[in-house]
Amino acid sequence: MLLGTITALAQPTSIPASTSITFISYNGDDANGILAFEHGQIAFYAYSVPPSEYTSLPPGAKAYLMPATYYDVLVNPLNTTFGFNPFQFQEVRFALNFIVNRTFFVDNILHGYGIPSITLYAGEQCVLHIQNTLAKYAYIHYNFTYANETIYKVLTAHGAQYVNGKWYYDGKPITVYVFVRTDATVRSEYAEYFISQLEKLGFTVQEIQGNLQKEISMVYGSDPANTTWDILIEAWGDTYGYYDAGLIEGLYSTLGSSAPFTSYYGLSFGSFNDSKYESPLLLKEANEIDNWSLTLIQSEFTNAAQYYQLVNDIVNVGINMSVRIGLGISLTPQYVLSNINGVYPNYAQGSLLNFQTYLSIVNGSYPNVTIGVRYLTQGAANPGAGFTDAYTDEIATALFTPAALTVPGSGYPVPYIYSFKIVNMTPNAVVPVPSNALWWNPAKQQVTYVPSNTTAQMAVIYNLAPLFNNDKWADGQNITLADIIYQYIIASEMSLNSSNPIYDSVTSSAYGPSLQTIKGFKIINSTAIEIWGNDWFFDPTEAAVSLFGSFNPLGYALAGGGYFPWQVYVGMKDVVAEGKAAWSQSDAQSKGIDWLNLVSPTDVGYILSALENASTSGYIPNSLIQIEKLSNITLVTQQQAISGYKAAISFIQTYDNALIGDGPFILVAWNPSASPPFAKIVKNPYFHLVPPQQALLIPMTYSISFNVPPTVTAGEVLNGTVRGTPAGSTQASPVANVTVYLELLHPNGSIIFSTQEMTNNQGQFTFNIPKNLSSGSYILTIAAYQNTSILINPMEVSLVVLPPVTTTSSTTTANLSTTSVQTSSSSATSTTSSGINVGLIGAVIAIIIIVIAAVALLRRRK
Known part of the structure; x- marks a missing residue:
């Protein structure tokens, strides 16, 4: 990928640049967090709070605008056993699109700092590729009358009664249960608005109030067919990527364990088989989405066009299904003190x-930084199916090194802990996997040679020397291939066979599809491994990064992943196998045990005991021994095993946590019960891994000025300018070499014409209105795009085309012709959608799309 010219911060002279960072939790009290920032007591408050909440800002405070949080309305599509759920009918769910009022949400709830969206994609690069699908729904806007009429027609047809402005079923009021997050200002404020709309429709509404922990338990941890919630205003972090099929795979499908319905491939919320409660249409759509998602996950496409067609298919059915109804993404600025430098708004995280x-x-000039956080945690820290909430993840990100970083303003992957060489790469699974390659055999529950005649789409050699030579575990032990390979083993054990004692239904949904794309691996030497798999992608870097991610998938929604010493995984495995704790919250609840948490004194004690027992015998997992026998290569000696156990034991006894990572910091204090709650991380003396320069590019937000007179004529040239503002700055200037995409559409959204331009040195571009365009009203979409900053932000203008100016030889006065120009039979367009006639069109809406910056399969609840 060619990286555009953009500002980059200088490499820190010391990695990391700070000696320690202290986190102060305000336990959801945003006002106190804001006050502490205003008084200069914290570097910044790490939560998106509308600017209107600030009374005053410290002098020189810097604003970082970023797509931090995606919002949607989650609808329970099942008829619950305790009552009559009106949203079991798809027509009723779809009608909610006309009352969610996305404009109100952005303008009044986000105070203008946001991007409205009908789909899961808001502001991402993929928006450029789903225009044909989005165009089909251009008619959706706030229309209470339409929603009311639709709901009335559907509910009365199914036996409901509308009496004196209220809905009843079997003589009882139809009650809608809305979960309201009282600890989240944006969500609670919008929930109150949405409740007013539901009441206006005639429903009786019952609020269920709670925080993130209650939401995770009551909504995501409950069976949608036997629960007391119908509506939830959701918020997700980590929702931005360059190639982001993971967003729709994880939230539209059942595969991410986040859907309140069942398909043939996944269960409701990863744990509940609710197919018998679902309408045939819902089950059909769920299976379609999961089929397409698996095709994406398993790379069963041969080019970019097929990939984006699958994305369009999922988006189209996802909108129709209306289980997750998009609201939009926030762009709320986060303010930082003027003396704090080196801050990055990473869009992907x-x-x-x-x-x-x-x-x-x-x-x-100070070595320490103090940061305010909303909470230390609202979940649990474990690499199987912990790290589900943004608060836990934000701190844990400092403790673990990602296999690949992302360009901050785009989400494009940059390999970090390894270099790679693509040996073979093809969209068809014809690459032979050698017979002496190894894999985890799910049926035999052990490592074996691959089956005969195994083929794959890719073969890639990964050299992990950058990691091994420049980093160690936080307990001082060397990182080796045994650590990398054992994560693949553990992930397979917890995901691929339900008879395994550490199997978890949530991890099976989360990791199973990716692990199944791994067709084999082979140790090359002490730092290199070759992996075969079906993770082909049309972008080679993305393909290589994705393949390695499928081999080492753990970490759930934690951007740093699940990299722990293999000895710590032995301890966690022992605790889960003995039934003392579970990887996921849903499994923990169903079994009445702990949700494994590596900062919980109880669970840490369990792990410590397991490590002490393993250290006594110098235990080496049978899977690692089997790999050594089959490959004739030594991965770990008993002495190394004992040394690693002792180091982990010493770390846990010293710091009272088992978060032994490979990142730039070590967690040395975690006290959620203190007043105020706090945590502290200190510089990891073993970390010396220098980041690639392209991973330190500062995002730039773009604004477009486009000169649109009240009326234009066919063939007229319109002019525009693109200006960019680097993150943390208020100075905008014209930007050269920005690609500008322009699409001309009918008001109903069908595409007539598309082209692209490049800005000149003054940031200027032009648009030539097609000469053969009939008079009428049109939609024009414009997107300014650079692959280092690809945030897409819609806005509206008007474009009215009049007949062309004509002249005669007897006069120099231009007269407007009253005859419409007819479309030529040979369409003169750069890119034309087939079967569209350009004719006289009604009312005008024009949308200017501004692009500023653009993968995670799983998302973090906020």
Whole structure:
């Protein structure tokens, strides 16, 4: 990928730049967090709060605008056993699109700092590729009358009664249960608006109030067919990527364990088989989405066009299904003190507390930084199916090194802990996997040679020397191939066979599809491994990064992943196998045990005991021994095993946590019960892994000025300018070499014409209105795009085309012809959608799409 010219921060002279970072939790009290920032007591408050909540800003405070949080309305599509759920009918769910009022949400709830969206994609690069699908729904806007009439027609047809403005079924009021997050200002404020709309429709509404922990338990941890919630305003972090099929795979499908319905491939919320409660249409759509998602996950496409067609198919059915109804993404600025440097708004991680910030943040001449957080945690920290909430993840990100970083403003992957060489790569699974390659055999529950005649789409050699030579575990032990390979083993054990004692239904949905794409691996030497798999992609870097991610998938929604010493995994495995704790919250609840948490004194004690027992015998997992026998290569000696156990034991006894990572910091204090709650991380003396320069590019937000007179004529040339503002700055200037995409559409959204231009040195571009365009009203979409900053932000203008000016030889006065120009039979367009006649069109809406910056299969609840 060619990287555009853009500002980059200087490499920190010391990695990380700060000696320690202290986190102060305000337990959801945003006002106190804001007050502490206003008084200069914290570097910044790590939560998106509308600017209107600030009374005053410290002098020189810097604003970082970023797509931090995606919002949607989650609808329970099942008829619950306790009552009559009106949203079991798809027509009723779809009608909600006309009352969610996305414009109100952005303008009044986000105070203008946001991008409305009908789909899961809001502001992402993929929006450029789903225009044909989005165009089909251009008619959707706030229309209460339409929603009311539709709902009335459907509910009365199914036996409901509408009496004196209220809905009843079997003589009882139809009650809609809305979960309201009282600890989230944006969500609670919008929930109250949405409740007013539901009441206006005639429903009786019952609020269920709670925080993130209650939401996770009551909504995501309950069976949708036997629960007391119908509506939830959701918020997700980590929702941005360059190639982001993971967003729709994880949230539209059942595969991410986040859907309140069942398909043939996945269960409701990863644990509940609710197919018998679902309408035939819902089950059909769920299976379609999961089929397409698996095709994407398993790389069963042969080019970019097929890939984006699958994305369009999923988006189209996802909108129709209306289980997740898009609202939009926030662009709320997060303010930072003037003396704090090295802060990155990483769009892919959706937080200022991202890996690049941890590497570079510095407090003037002081070695320490204090940061305010909303909560220390609202979940659990474990690499199987913990790390589900943004708060836990934001701190843990400092403790673990990602296999690949992302360009901050785009989400494009940059390999970090390894270099790679593509040996073979083809969209068809014809690459032979050698017979002496190894894999985890799910049926035999052990490592074996691959089956005969195994083929794959890719073969890639990964050299992990950058990691092994420049980093160690936080307990001081060397990182080796045994650690990398054992993560693949553990992930397979917990995901691929339900008879395994550490199997978890949630991890099976989360990791199973990716692990099944791995067709074999082979140890090359002490630092290199070759992997075969079906992770082909039309972008070679993305393909290589994705293949390695499928081999080492753990970490759930944690951007740093699940990299722990293999000995710590032995301890966690022992705790789960003995039934003392579970990887996922849903399995923990169903079994009445702990949700494994590596900062919980109880669970840490369990792990410590398991490590002490393993250390006594110098235990080496049978899977690692089997790999050594089959490959004739030594991965770990008993002495190394004992040394690693002792180091992990010493770390846990010293710091009272088992978060032994390979990142730039070590967690040395975690006290959620203190007043105020706090945590502290200190510089990891073993970390010396220098980040690639392209991973330190500063995002730039773009604004477009486009000169649109009240009326235009066919063939007229319109002019525009693109200006860019670097993150943390208020100075905008014209930007050269920005690609500008322009699409001309009918008001109903069908595409007539598309082209692209490049800005000149003054940031200017032009648009030539097609000469053969009939008079009428049109939609024009414009997108300014650079692959280092690809945030797409819609806005509206008007474009009215009049007949062309005509002249005669007897006069120099231009007269407007009253005859419409007819479309030529040979369409003169750069890119034309087939079967569309350009004719006289009614009312005008024009949308200018501004692109500023653009993968995660799983998302973090906020």
